[in-house]
Amino acid sequence: MSSEFLTDLHCSDSIKAAAAVHETANAIRQQISKVIVGQDAILDQILLSMFCGxxxxxxxxxxxxxxxxxSTVAKTLSLGFSRIQFTPDxxxxxxxxxxxxxxDKQTGMRNLHFVKGPVFANxxxxxxxxxxPPKTQAALLEAMQEGQVTVGGYTHALPKPFFVLATQNPIEQEGTYPLPEAQLDRFMFLVRIGYPTEIQELEIVKRTTSGLQSEPTPVIGAPECLRIQQxxxxxxxxxxxxxxALRLVRSTRLDERSPKFIRDYVSWGAGPRASQFLILAxxxxxxxxxxxxxxxxxxxxxxxxVMRHRIMLNFNAQADGxxxxxxxxxxIKNTPIDSAA
Incomplete structure (x- = not known):
């Protein structure tokens, strides 16, 4: 990416800065496409979440x-990357x-020294x-919400920017621990990846079975990420x-003004964090x-x-598919854009 766009990101002219973000996003997509085939909507959602912090x-x-x-997104953003493989133990x-x-080799004194874990990355x-297990899942709660961890009574700040991108397999439930609602609510987005098209899968097979492997080039770094968030x-x-946005979110909560299909199928609606994330996204x-x-x-x-993981369905919804x-x-179809409509 040219230094001109990087300079425009930090300029005081909001029009120029916004145009630079648009160009930055296009440059990131271009680099990611060297490795990833398709999944454009998924990549955009991940970028949106990261640009919102x-x-x-x-x-x-x-x-x-x-x-x-x-991992490819992390490379294009030139950020510190850490992978944690979550296991039962x-x-x-x-x-x-x-x-x-x-x-201390000089004095012979022994002191407690904090050794940072893999969570100390961008x-x-x-x-x-x-x-x-939930005990380990909960270890991420403070990090995700506060950008810090507390160990031994001392608080340690995490590097900025800080993003948690978690994966889970929806079809294999044996030996798993479903995320509690409090943990789910801290994720801005729940992104669902589907199968590629036939043409995309053909390209995937060609790329992954040949000797040619492309690597993405970093586009921006941590200072530019923080600037985009601002x-x-x-x-x-x-x-x-x-x-x-508030009408969309509040319509999921059960009261006499809720749409009939909400009252029929929802046991718990989205909270205020959904409204905040909806506007920010x-x-x-x-x-x-x-x-x-x-x-x-x-x-x-x-x-x-933003909403799909914040609405709890009841048995009627499961029975009716x-x-x-x-x-x-x-x-969206039943909520008017104009409140007077």
Whole structure:
């Protein structure tokens, strides 16, 4: 990427900076496409989450390149990357780090010394996060929410920017520990990866069975990531768009004003964090699309990954084969953009 765009990212002119973010996103997509075939929507959702400073849970069956996508994104952003393979015997200290006794060779004094765990990186790949017990899953809670870990009564700040990108397999439940709702709610997005098309799979087979392997070139680094996060928050959003987002979220909560299909199929609706993430993600979507303010179609582009893991369905929904994606789609159709409509 040219130094001109990197310079524009840091300029005070919001129009130039927004255009630079748009070009940056295109450059990142181009580099990722050297390794990943297709999955454009998935890659955009992961980038949106990172540009918002959020965390992403990636869900898909084995063999869909979940791990490869995340590691490739980290390479294009030139960020510190750490992979944690979650297993049933993984302990919290294996994630956050621990204190060890260290002897000073000059004085002979022994002191506790904190050894940082793999969570001290910019991008954390929490691979198969649902294979480890809740005690270890909870070790990520403070890191994800506060950007710090506490060990032995001392608080240690994590590097900035900090992103947790976790993966899980939805079809294999034996020997797994489903993430509790409190942990799920801390993920900004739940991204679901589907099978590639026939043409895409043909290209995947050709690339992975030949001797030619491409590597992505870093596009931006940590300072530029932090700058983009600030630019996202600076994007203006009109009050009627915020009110529309609130109507979408609040319609999932059970009361007499809820749509009938919500009352029939939902046991628990989305909380305030959904409203916050919906607006923040829409701002990021507008920015990487080259727009200077948020419009309803930006909300529509991000409402599924924001909402799908924050709505708890009841037995009726399971019996009728209704999932959260269908409910959110019906919600968009039944919720007017204009409150007077």
């Amino acid at each position: 959020g965390h992403t849970l990636v869900e898909g069956v084995p063999g869909l390149a979940k791990t490869l996508i995340i 993984l302990m919290p200290s294996d994630v956050t780090g621990s204190e060890v006794i260290q002897e 991008v954390i790949l929490a691979d198969e996060i649902n294979r480890t 630019l996202v928050r600076d994007i203006p959003v009109a009050d009627h768009v915020v009110q529309y 829409a701002k990021a979507k507008a920015l990487i699309s080259g727009d200077h303010h948020v419009m309803p179609h930006h909300l529509h582009a991000v409402v599924l990954p 209704i999932d959260t994606d269908r409910l959110v789609g019906d919600l």
